[in-house]
Amino acid sequence: MPEMPEVEQVRRSLEPHIKGKKILDCQVLLPRMIVHPESGAFAQSVTGRTFKEVKRRGKYLLLCLDDESAIMCHLRMTGALLALKKGDAEPSHARVHFTLSEDTDLWFTDIRTFGVMALLGQDGWADRGLASLGPEPLSKEFTLDYLEKILKKSRAPIKNFILDQRKIAGIGNIYADESLAMAKLHPKREASSLTREEAAALYDAINRSIAQGMENGGTTFRDYKDADGKSGSNQDHLLVYNRKGEPCRFCGTALEQIKVGGRGSVFCPRCQK
């Protein structure tokens, strides 16, 4: 489940494999995953281009090309970008295949096919999700002052609030639950009801949980892998996510799972108010 730390790990691991290499061929195996332009035009446009760098914004990856265009990629739940050597077996669930120079193959794989790719920067087309992202954790734009201001304006449950990419970019279900556990806030608390102290605790918790995820190379439960096919280790350090029924690391109470906005949410009924 790639969230900001996982996508950042993909960015870091992918860049050295493709930087400076040329796209010799592009085969789209599942056309509907290319959201813009039409898949044939996409393949034709990227062929012959050279990768300059790999950027990330929230959970979006931008594979920047030498003509100032960029391949936008969102991995959604089960997507992966894998850099393999020529001759290696085709990975399972391959959806897009880029043949690169220097005997490198770049594969976009995705079990559930929710992931998307698009070509930006050639015709003014913009991805609405990417265009509407809020500031991301650990950035200078994400300040306590900003968080307090938008918290006051929302009557949504705090869990839904921090999952809203237009408010804060990059948080998904894992880091949402972890942040709330760290800040000792119940996932159903109304956003506008947080005190100054609680908002400050949440601000620190979001930054700390995301930073910890990045230090550990991301969280792997099932499908997430970086460009080298490696798993992260942050799953060994989680407070609540995927720990339903297990003891709270602070007080020992059995963790509970409820639905908040349709998402599974694990929390400590004693610590989180």
Next chain:
DNA sequence: ACTTCTACCTGAGCGC
């Protein structure tokens, strides 16, 4: 303008 719900998919895990 805001929040909430559902569709989009496949595979794993469960009970029977």
Next chain:
DNA sequence: TGCGCTCAGGTAGAAG
């Protein structure tokens, strides 16, 4: 062993 069911979760777009 195998069937049918539920669940997982990011986002767009519809519905409230």
